[in-house]
Amino acid sequence: MGWVACWFIPAILQVVRKHLCLRHDLRGFDGGPSACSRKGCVSLSSCSEAVSMSKVLPAADTLPTVGKKLLKGRRYGLIAHGASITSRGKLILEFLEDAGIEPPQVIFTPEHGLFGEYAYMEPVPSDEKGWRGVPIISLYGSSFESLAPPQRTLSNLDCLVFDLQDIGARYYTYLATMAISMEACARAGVQFVVLDRPNPIGLSDIEGNIPKPYLRSFVSYLDVPNRHGLTAGEVARFFAYKRGLDLDLLVVECAGLVRPMQLPDTSLPFCPPSPNINxxxxxxxxxxxxxxxxxxxxxxxxxxxxxxxxxxxxxxxxxxxxxxxxxxxxxxxxxxxxxxxxxxxxxxxxxxxxxxxxxxxxxxxxxxxxxxxxxxxxxxxxxxxxxxxxxxxxxxxxxxxxxxxxxxxTIKTLIEMATSPFEVYEYMNAQSKSFVEESRDFFIYPDSV
Missing domain, CATH: 3.90.1150.140 (Aspartate Aminotransferase, domain 1)
Known part of the structure; x- marks a missing residue:
């Protein structure tokens, strides 16, 4: 970076304030009926039988009701993995069968494979025999091009259903898989359905900066901070807006979820979404x-x-x-x-x-x-x-x-030159102030019941 770094980095360090912490400002957001009636959202709270089962329910629990209506007679694909479970711990593929819903035409698997059997950055193979005869196509191969669902496969589908468990960090790759798949569906004219799940580390706190566009990669694909404070469904809505996607997007929301909740508050089981998040x-x-x-x-x-x-x-x-x-x-x-x-x-x-x-x-x-x-x-x-x-x-x-x-x-240089890590933290957080305001329009879940 030469003389630019010598001037620019110290200038940054002089203007940051100590111990800055950004939180979502939820004032003015009506978390009542409007949160469920927003275009492209389906509320699980309408399913009274399901709500009585648990404090919080993932959208996968709607399959016997909403899912049946949504998928009946349609050709659909499913992006899933071993953590795609119901509130009772049932794998979504088995739950579909129990609900009397026809199996998907194809199953797409993310990094780590369908059951988390592959290490990070290890290519995941596709499997024509797949799950009980349903072919499995890998969305994590040996190249960046392998991360998108093939257009020839999408051309035979009416909708693509996404149900992966995220953990609330930009570089956890499952939401990048979602975003890349959304772009592919927009090109193919295929509906994209998100079965939403709680963000296990909560929706009230964010930390970090927004990636620079020229550094976009599989671990920095989304215009969100390091700790983004959104669910997959909220990220999907935000991403579709930011990228201007012409996409038929439907988010089936969780029941009973409010923003301050972390996984231990929900009564839901923890199922490891990848080999090293146990x-x-x-x-x-x-x-x-x-x-x-x-x-x-x-x-x-x-x-x-x-x-x-x-x-x-x-x-x-x-x-x-x-x-x-x-x-x-x-x-x-x-x-x-x-x-x-x-x-x-x-x-x-x-x-x-x-x-x-x-x-x-x-x-x-x-x-x-x-x-x-x-x-x-x-x-x-x-x-x-x-x-x-x-x-x-x-x-x-x-x-x-x-x-x-x-x-x-520039952050690695900041770390090298800063007199404390708090200076770096303040610099990163200051960049995401606009995100706090902009993302609020895409919230699905309220701050309280």
């Missing part, structure tokens, strides 16, 4: 700990606690590293020193000094800030060992993985 706390920490994928620090892959532990062999004294992190006094989290040996991925078979992030208060923790504090501290303490990841990342070779994850190539 519980709620993994999902909660992911918007911050995923940034470590852009470095040579292990993010805990190859251990039983991915996205909770992190470290590297060059961290010889994890107690000192841990003490520095605890000095930040971050709300809702504490750091505990440890050693671990990853069985695969970064530093496989090598003893790593590291730290475990212990969630103390799920409502107060700011996971993106946690991740920035980890990266900033590791970079400034271990200057000889810390490195940005250089290998190709998610089909992209032109940019570093950290640039794609940040969505802004």
């Amino acid at each position: 519980d709620f706390e993994c999902a909660l920490l992911y918007p911050g700990l995923c940034l470590l994928e852009g470095t040579n620090l292990s993010e805990g892959r190859g251990t039983t606690t991915p996205f909770k532990v992190f470290g590297a062999p060059f961290i010889e004294d994890p107690f000192a590293f841990c003490a520095r992190l605890n000095e930040f006094g971050l709300e809702g989290v504490a750091f505990k020193p440890l050693f671990f040996v990853p069985k695969y991925d970064k530093w496989a078979g090598k003893r790593c000094g590291g730290v475990q992030a212990v969630v103390l208060d799920r409502r107060k923790i700011k996971p993106l800030l946690v991740g920035l504090c980890i990266v900033w501290t590791a970079m400034h303490i271990y200057r000889e060992g810390f490195q940005w990841r250089r290998e190709p990342y998610e089909f992209e070779e032109r940019w570093l993985a950290c640039d794609l994850l940040f969505g802004d190539e």
Whole structure:
């Protein structure tokens, strides 16, 4: 970046304010009937039998009622995975059969495959025999082009149904799969139906910046912050608007969901949506700990606690590293020193000094800030060992993985030059102020009952 960075980065650091935290301002949003009557939304609350079953219900629970009317006599495809379950833990493919609905013409699977059997960035094969004779087409192959449903397949469908469990982070790739599929359906003139699910880490808090258009990739495909505070259905509506899609979009909403709810508030079971998100706390920490994928620090892959532990062999004294992190006094989290040996991925078979992030208060923790504090501290303490990841990342070779994850190539320089990670956090949050205002028009769920 040369002389531009020398002038521009310090200028940024002078104008950011300390400890800025953005929250959705829900004033003026009527979460009553209008939230259900908005064009392109179907309310689950009309299904009285279903509502009595659970506090919150995913849209998949509508299949015996709304789903039957929507899919009867239609040729449809289904984007699903192992976490596409009902409130009672029934896999959607089995639930369709139980509801007396004809099976889909084709099943599309995202990264990690139908049952989460493939590692991250591992190509997922298609399967002509598929699920009980229904062919399975992979939406995660060996190239960026493989991420979209083939037009020749869409030409034989009336609608495409999406039911994947997101975890509320821009770089968690399932909503990028949704967005790319929406674009493909718009080109093919095929209706796109979202069976909505709760965002497990809640809808009240956002953190982060909006990616720069020229850094668009599979982990920065959406114009949303790192922690976006939306459901899949809300993201679909926002994305269709931002991209000006000529698309017949229908969102079947959840029942009983309000914005402050996190998964533990819903009474719904946690079903791991991917191999390394094995519980709620993994999902909660992911918007911050995923940034470590852009470095040579292990993010805990190859251990039983991915996205909770992190470290590297060059961290010889994890107690000192841990003490520095605890000095930040971050709300809702504490750091505990440890050693671990990853069985695969970064530093496989090598003893790593590291730290475990212990969630103390799920409502107060700011996971993106946690991740920035980890990266900033590791970079400034271990200057000889810390490195940005250089290998190709998610089909992209032109940019570093950290640039794609940040969505802004200047942030790594900010981290290098900032006197504290809070300065970087303030810079990132300040960029998403417009998103707070703009996204409100696409909310489906109210702030309270």
